[in-house]
Amino acid sequence: MRKTLGILFLMMWTTLLFAQEVTVTGKVTSQSDGDPIPGVSVVQKGTTNGTITDVDGNYSLTLPEGETIAFSFIGMETVEVIADQTTINIALKEAFTDLDEVVVVGYGVQKKSVVTAAISSVSSEDLESSKPSRIEDVLKGKVSGVQITQSSGQPGSDSKVRIRGVGTINNSDPLYIVDGMAVGGGINYLNPTDIESVEVLKDAASAAVYGARAANGVILVTTKSGKAGDAKINYDFSYGWQNPWKKKSVLNAKEYMVIMNESLLNDGNAPRYSQDEIANAGEGTDWQDETFYYDAPVQNHQVSISGGNDKSTYFVSFGYFSQDGIVGGNYGRSNYDRYSVRANNTYDVFSADRLFLNNLKVGVNAGYSRIVSSGIETNSEYGSVLGSAITFNPLVPVYATDPDQVLADHPTAVTDSEGRVYSVPPSGFQEIANPVAMLDAPTGSEDNSDKIVSSFWAELDVVEGLKFKSSYGVDLAFWGGDGYEFEHFLATQGKELTRSHVYSNMHRGFTWQVENTLTYNKSINDRHNFTLLLGQSAQEYTYRNLYGDDYDLLENNPDKAVIDYAIADRDDERVAGGTGGFSVESLASYFGRIDYNFDEKYMIQATVRRDGSSRFGSENKWAIFPSVSLGWNVTNEGFLDGRPDWFDYLKIRASWGQNGNQSIGNFAYTSLMDGNQNYYFGSGDYSTMQYGASPARIANPDLIWEESEQIDIGFDARFFNSAIVFGFDYFKKTTNGMLMEQPIPAYVGKGAPLANAGDMENSGLEFELNHKGNFGELNYNVGLNASYLQNKLIDMGNESGEQIYEDAGATGVGAYVKGENGEVFPYFYGYRVDGIIQNAEEAAAYNSTYGQNAFRVMFALWILPVQKMVAPMVKLMMPTGPKLVKECLIGLSV
Numbered sequence: 001m002r003k004t005l006g007i008l009f010l011m012m013w014t015t016l017l018f019a020q021e022v023t024v025t026g027k028v029t030s031q032s033d034g035d036p037i038p039g040v041s042v043v044q045k046g047t048t049n050g051t052i053t054d055v056d057g058n059y060s061l062t063l064p065e066g067e068t069i070a071f072s073f074i075g076m077e078t079v080e081v082i083a084d085q086t087t088i089n090i091a092l093k094e095a096f097t098d099l100d101e102v103v104v105v106g107y108g109v110q111k112k113s114v115v116t117a118a119i120s121s122v123s124s125e126d127l128e129s130s131k132p133s134r135i136e137d138v139l140k141g142k143v144s145g146v147q148i149t150q151s152s153g154q155p156g157s158d159s160k161v162r163i164r165g166v167g168t169i170n171n172s173d174p175l176y177i178v179d180g181m182a183v184g185g186g187i188n189y190l191n192p193t194d195i196e197s198v199e200v201l202k203d204a205a206s207a208a209v210y211g212a213r214a215a216n217g218v219i220l221v222t223t224k225s226g227k228a229g230d231a232k233i234n235y236d237f238s239y240g241w242q243n244p245w246k247k248k249s250v251l252n253a254k255e256y257m258v259i260m261n262e263s264l265l266n267d268g269n270a271p272r273y274s275q276d277e278i279a280n281a282g283e284g285t286d287w288q289d290e291t292f293y294y295d296a297p298v299q300n301h302q303v304s305i306s307g308g309n310d311k312s313t314y315f316v317s318f319g320y321f322s323q324d325g326i327v328g329g330n331y332g333r334s335n336y337d338r339y340s341v342r343a344n345n346t347y348d349v350f351s352a353d354r355l356f357l358n359n360l361k362v363g364v365n366a367g368y369s370r371i372v373s374s375g376i377e378t379n380s381e382y383g384s385v386l387g388s389a390i391t392f393n394p395l396v397p398v399y400a401t402d403p404d405q406v407l408a409d410h411p412t413a414v415t416d417s418e419g420r421v422y423s424v425p426p427s428g429f430q431e432i433a434n435p436v437a438m439l440d441a442p443t444g445s446e447d448n449s450d451k452i453v454s455s456f457w458a459e460l461d462v463v464e465g466l467k468f469k470s471s472y473g474v475d476l477a478f479w480g481g482d483g484y485e486f487e488h489f490l491a492t493q494g495k496e497l498t499r500s501h502v503y504s505n506m507h508r509g510f511t512w513q514v515e516n517t518l519t520y521n522k523s524i525n526d527r528h529n530f531t532l533l534l535g536q537s538a539q540e541y542t543y544r545n546l547y548g549d550d551y552d553l554l555e556n557n558p559d560k561a562v563i564d565y566a567i568a569d570r571d572d573e574r575v576a577g578g579t580g581g582f583s584v585e586s587l588a589s590y591f592g593r594i595d596y597n598f599d600e601k602y603m604i605q606a607t608v609r610r611d612g613s614s615r616f617g618s619e620n621k622w623a624i625f626p627s628v629s630l631g632w633n634v635t636n637e638g639f640l641d642g643r644p645d646w647f648d649y650l651k652i653r654a655s656w657g658q659n660g661n662q663s664i665g666n667f668a669y670t671s672l673m674d675g676n677q678n679y680y681f682g683s684g685d686y687s688t689m690q691y692g693a694s695p696a697r698i699a700n701p702d703l704i705w706e707e708s709e710q711i712d713i714g715f716d717a718r719f720f721n722s723a724i725v726f727g728f729d730y731f732k733k734t735t736n737g738m739l740m741e742q743p744i745p746a747y748v749g750k751g752a753p754l755a756n757a758g759d760m761e762n763s764g765l766e767f768e769l770n771h772k773g774n775f776g777e778l779n780y781n782v783g784l785n786a787s788y789l790q791n792k793l794i795d796m797g798n799e800s801g802e803q804i805y806e807d808a809g810a811t812g813v814g815a816y817v818k819g820e821n822g823e824v825f826p827y828f829y830g831y832r833v834d835g836i837i838q839n840a841e842e843a844a845a846y847n848s849t850y851g852q853n854a855f856r857v858m859f860a861l862w863i864l865p866v867q868k869m870v871a872p873m874v875k876l877m878m879p880t881g882p883k884l885v886k887e888c889l890i891g892l893s894v
Contacts, residue, residue: 022065024083028057030076031091035645040073040092043776045080050776074723074772104199104220106177106209107517107533110595114529116603116631116653117206118712118729120144120768122198124224133300133321135190135198135221136161143200144766144785145729152378155298155323155336156371158186163202163217164731165762165789166825168706168738171663174217175210179344179365181455181473181513182213182539187221189369189451191319191340193236193302196224203731204657204710208627209533209591211609215661215708215735223365225344226306226313236302241295242326244288253284253394284394291389291435293330298323308346315344327385328376331439340369359461366454373447376439383431383494385438396423398436410489412497414441425491433491441490444558445483452476465521473513480506484553484561499568502561503549513539531595540586585666588612603631603653613662617669617701627657629712649718654711661706664739668754669703671695697751698744704756708735714766727768735760740797757797760825764789793825 028040036057043050044061045068053059061069063083072078076092102109103121120143132138136159140148147162166172176187199220201207207214251259257278261271273281304317318341325334346363377384400406403421406413414422414437422437455473462468485501517535524530550566591609605628612622631653634640674696680687714729738758744750770783796803796819805826806817818829837843 020065021062022083022086023060023062024069024086024088025058025060026088026090028053028059028071028073028090028092031093034091037073037076037092040071040076041774041776043070043072044068044083045070048776070777072774074721074774076721104197104222105206106201106218106220107180107535107591107593108519108531111600113600113633113651114595114597114603114631116605116629117201117655118145118203118653118714118731118766119206120146120200120202122200124196127192127195127198132192133298133323134159135187135192135195138192139198139200142783142785144727144768144787145202145731145764145789146200147787153326154334154375154378155325155329156188156338156373156375157378158188161219163200163219164733164764165791166760167216167708167733167735167762168661168760169758169793169819169825170661170706170739172216173663174219175207175213176219176221177210178221178367178453179223179455179473180457180471180515181453181475182511183453183475184509184511184541185451185477187219189338189340189371189449189453190221190223190367191302191317191321191338191342191369193304193319194223194317194340194342194367196222198222202729203629203655203712204659204708204733205605205607205627205629205655205712207659208607208625208657209593209609210659211589211591211625212587212611212613212623212660212662212705214625214659215706223342223344223367224304224306224315224317225346225365226308226315228308228310228313231305231307234302234304234306237300239297239299242298242323243294243296244292244326247288248390250288250390251394252286253281254278256284256394257281281395285392285397287389287392287394287435290398291327291385291439293324293326293328296324296326296329310348312345312347315342317342325376328439332444333374333376333385333439336371336373338369338371340367342367356463357460360458362456362458364454364456366452368452369450371447371449371451374445375447383433383491385435388432388435388438391432392435393426393429396426396434398434399423410496412487412489414488414490416440424489427492429491430493431491431495433495437490438495441488442486442556443484443488444561445481447479447481449477449479451478467519468517469519470516471514473511473515475509475511475513477509478507480504482561484558486553486556499551500553500556500566501549501551502553502563502566503547504563505545505547507543507545509541509543511539511541513537527599529595529597529600531593533591533593535591537589537591538587540584542582542584544582583666584614586614587662597631599636601633601636603633605629607657611660611662613705615662615664615666615668616703616705619701620669620704623660623705623707625658625660627655629653629655629657646720648720648722650715651717652715654713656711657709659708659710661708661735664706664754668739669699669701671697671699671750695750698748698753700753700755703739703754704737706735706737706739706756708733710734723772725768725770727766729766730764731766732763733761734794735762738797743798755797757795759794761792761794762789791824793819793821793823796821 028037028042029035030037036053038053038055038057040053040057040059041050042052042059042061044063049061049063051059051061063069065083067083068080069083069088070078070080071090071092073092076094079090079092081088081090102111103115103119105115105119122138122142126142127138136148139146139161145164149160151157151160161174162172163174176183178187178190201214201218201220207218210218257273261273264271299322301320302317304315306315308314319339321338323336324330328334344363344365346361349360349362351359380387400421400423406421406424410424413424416422422434422440425433453473453475455471457469457471459467459469482504483502485497487497487500489496515535515537517533520530520532522530548563550563551568553561553566589609589611591607593605593607595603595605597603607628608624608626610622610624614621631651634650634652635643635648672695673693675693677692677694678689679692680689682688710731710733712729712731714727717726718724719726736759737756738760739754740757741752742755742757744752765788766785767787768783768785770781772779772781774780795801801821803819804815804817805819806815816828816830817826819826837846
């Protein structure tokens with residue numbers, strides 16, 4: 001017993017010995033200057049036990065002896081030590097700051113500290129944290145001055161990207177460059193997890209190196225590459241559910257019956273529904289609930305393998321993204337699937353220690369994507385699925401209560417997979433139909449696209465500081481769609497198909513690009529730093545399309561819904577495109593850029609590019625686009641050596657430049673021939689038709705580029721060891737010579753010519769604020785940006801100074817989207833409600849004030865029956881003219 005007690009006592013003493021706590025004190029200073037650092041996180045590693053240093057850099061922490069203490073601070077390298085003594089002083093070393101990082105610019109990279117233009121960057125870390133389905137989505141809320149609007153909520157729908165506003169009445173899309181290759185049709189084909197960084201070139205100075213295509217800004221996308229080391233295999237997976245975030249407030253069955261009775265009574269007629277019918281009506285059919293696909297799935301899979309050695313690196317990935325729409329996704333009507341494959345490789349061909357030709361690298365960046373999608377009609381209030389879901393009669397059930405009668409009246413009425421007959425609309429609903437039947441109708445369509453974007457390059461170190469790079473890139477795209485419609489009945493107006501129909505269309509676009517650049521870097525005494533770029537670029541794009549359709553399929557089988565299975569007469573067949581649907585365009589360019597900075601204190605950059613485009617006549621085929629930018633790193637000045645410790649960095653910059661816009665279509669400067677101008681000569685039995693052609697429009701050989709001129713003034717600042725980063729920009733952008741059709745007399749008999757006749761102006765302010773911090777081992781990043789934009793159309797280019805773009809005359813609204821000199825482009829135009837006329841006395845008073853003609857702006861309110869109506873008469877005021885709209889965008893990312 002005594003021996004046992006002795007052993008237990010020894011074990012308890014040993015445990016207490018190992019668990020003995022110690023209090024460690026000390027001071028944390030900066031390794032560079034020895035100054036104390038307040039606010040340093042001092043934490044027992046792997047726990048929440050910690051503290052921070054006081055204003056003098058002192059700390060005190062109690063923890064078990066032998067545990068690890070981690071010292072961390074933003075902008076400093078983290079230090080870990082073992083708590084084996086009671087006094088531990090630490091000197092933190094400044095970490096590699098993001099000012100030393102490089103950002104991608106046109107045909108090269110630059111350190112952030114010497115960038116003089118307005119460039120915003122989004123890194124792969126931002127992409128990984130947000131898990132976007134499209135590359136454009138990651139820019140939302142992260143980049144000031146960039147507005148991204150999705151065209152609809154349909155899966156895979158394109159996004160409209162505008163950099164610093166609408167720059168022209170024509171195409172305002174930015175230029176997309178992926179791994180040095182200019183791509184057409186947007187960047188929706190990219191897998192976001194393949195992206196290393198996205199740079200947005202916002203001002204003219206940063207975009208001028210792309211000249212004729214850069215008037216609306218440039219988006220540079222760099223995909224990931226491998227790094228030397230062991231192979232790394234990553235697999236990312238996400239699965240989610242989608243639901244409509246709200247429903248539109250409409251009338252239920254009881255409310256609908258009440259409002260219909262009121263409408264009839266106000267018109268002097270007897271009510272349609274009795275009080276008992278109203279009391280027993282209940283909620284009726286909620287057509288939005290019947291239409292929506294709740295918990296619609298969305299999923300994403302990504303596999304990548306990367307690695308390499310000192311001779312080669314590789315990055316290979318495969319991605320799959322799938323999304324079903326919340327309207328029609330469960331019927332195969334609104335679905336999106338994207339498959340992507342990427343292979344980025346670099347090879348070191350040779351490396352030698354000599355004065356010239358000492359290194360040669362080659363590489364390939366190849367990406368392939370296939371997109372298969374289907375979609376319903378979007379952004380339409382007239383007879384679309386969603387339009388019918390909010391306007392269809394709530395008294396009508398989903399399925400017909402008398403299916404035999406419906407089939408007797410309409411033998412091709414739509415049925416579901418179980419043979420149940422869908423209800424049809426009552427009389428008076430015109431094109432509005434049962435939305436569930438519309439989704440389940442015997443029709444189908446599928447769009448598909450295959451896209452290959454690849455670039456092959458070689459880079460040779462000619463002599464010290466001089467590199468020659470040559471690249472060849474291709475953008476090969478195939479896209480099209482197939483569809484069918486079998487006989488069916490949905491509604492009496494525009495929704496009854498009496499013949500089966502099948503169609504197919506195919507498109508092919510091919511772009512090749514050859515670029516050669518010489519880059520020379522030179523530093524003199526580590527103070528005078530030069531970078532000189534000279535380059536040449538050539539590009540050609542060819543396009544071809546083919547379309548065909550036919551009627552009367554042999555059987556109503558979706559698997560056999562192809563044109564060869566249709567048996568309609570020859571007169572009903574239609575083929576379009578082929579060799580006739582062919583176009584080609586080309587661009588040749590020469591460019592140069594020089595960067596100089598003195599001791600990273602004073603910076604200047606000058607760029608010039610000369611472009612020649614096949615889209616302009618021989619007299620105006622070439623144009624020159626220059627730019628210049630300046631920068632001053634104020635905090636590198638000696639007189640700021642004694643600045644407060646919290647004030648880290650300040651750079652002031654300014655730029656000016658000119659860019660062009662050639663997005664006008666081919667042969668706009670000339671007049672193409674218009675066929676089918678046939679004429680009969682002779683009379684009676686001697687009449688014969690002669691095929692003819694005539695010029696389609698009046699030519700304008702003096703047509704030149706749209707030209708955009710922009711100034712930018714801004715500054716970048718950092719505080720508290722770069723924990724807070726702030727940026728500001730003011731810009732003013734003027735577009736001159738917008739291409740517009742000119743009015744001509746009707747007797748001319750030709751299309752109107754294009755001319756450089758319009759001008760537009762955009763100006764605004766941009767702010768970006770970012771904060772990085774940590775709580776122990778928890779790191780966070782919060783970003784806030786805001787943009788203020790003022791757009792104004794200076795000159796519409798016609799005599800009236802006004803142009804109508806959207807009109808809804810059938811509803812009585814009239815022209816509601818306009819462009820007008822001196823106003824924002826475009827703007828909404830309409831009546832402003834001034835009040836509700838409650839009785840005849842108020843109507844008489846209104847007329848006495850505004851005259852008897854006031855009734856032209858006072859009308860009986862006609863509405864669709866499911867919308868809530870509060871009074872039959874509305875008093876309106878004619879608009880006194882639109883106000884200049886100023887746009888403010890605010891983005892927040894965490």
